[in-house]
Amino acid sequence: MRLNFLLLCVFFLMLILVLGGCATASKSDMADLQVQQLRTRVGSLESQLERKNAEVGYLSERLDDTQDELERTRLELAKEKEKKVLFFNNKTSQNVKNENPKPTPVQIQKALQKAKFYEGPIDGKIGKNTQKAIMDFQRANNLKSDGIVGKETWTKLSSYYE
Numbered sequence: 320m321r322l323n324f325l326l327l328c329v330f331f332l333m334l335i336l337v338l339g340g341c342a343t344a345s346k347s348d349m350a351d352l353q354v355q356q357l358r359t360r361v362g363s364l365e366s367q368l369e370r371k372n373a374e375v376g377y378l379s380e381r382l383d384d385t386q387d388e389l390e391r392t393r394l395e396l397a398k399e400k401e402k403k404v405l406f407f408n409n410k411t412s413q414n415v416k417n418e419n420p421k422p423t424p425v426q427i428q429k430a431l432q433k434a435k436f437y438e439g440p441i442d443g444k445i446g447k448n449t450q451k452a453i454m455d456f457q458r459a460n461n462l463k464s465d466g467i468v469g470k471e472t473w474t475k476l477s478s479y480y481e
Contacts, residue, residue, distance in 0.1 A: 384427070422477070426469050430480040431456060 422430075424443045431437035436459075437452035445453075450466045457464040460475050468476065 329372045422468060422473050422480075426480055427453070427473075427476065433479040434476065 345459075419429075424445050426440060427445070428437055428439070428441045428443070428449055431449070431452045432441065432458060436456045437449060438448075439448040451466055453472070454464045454466045456462075456476060457466075459473055462472055462475065
């Protein structure tokens with residue numbers, strides 16, 4: 320009986336060692352599997368990170384391009400504004416000229432010439448040809464045809480003057 324007990328103890332001891340070794344091996348296999356899963360997950364995350372970095376790079380380039388385009392547009396608008404200011408200032412100075420009730424004979428002749436009513440020389444004299452051109456201009460523009468460049472006549476004629 321003692322022998323049976325001893326054999327039974329040895330058997331259980333061996334069984335425990337065998338099963339214990341299997342459990343250790345099983346734990347090791349589980350750890351290896353977990354490590355492999357973690358490596359796979361890390362690899363997947365690294366791939367996602369690379370794609371996101373590429374996307375950030377692309378968006379950064381687009382932002383730079385958009386900022387460059389915005390700056391060009393601002394410069395164009397500034398130039399356009401400057402042109403309008405110059406145009407307005409020029410028109411204002413022309414309007415000041417246009418409001419002059421007594422234009423010089425040279426101004427009258429130049430304006431009539433640009434309006435295609437006067438072909439004579441610009442001599443600063445209101446002669447027969449200049450007088451006829453003034454009257455032709457007045458008739459063509461439904462003004463009183465008196466040959467005198469008054470305020471109404473000069474207002475229309477001055478648009479042809481520089």
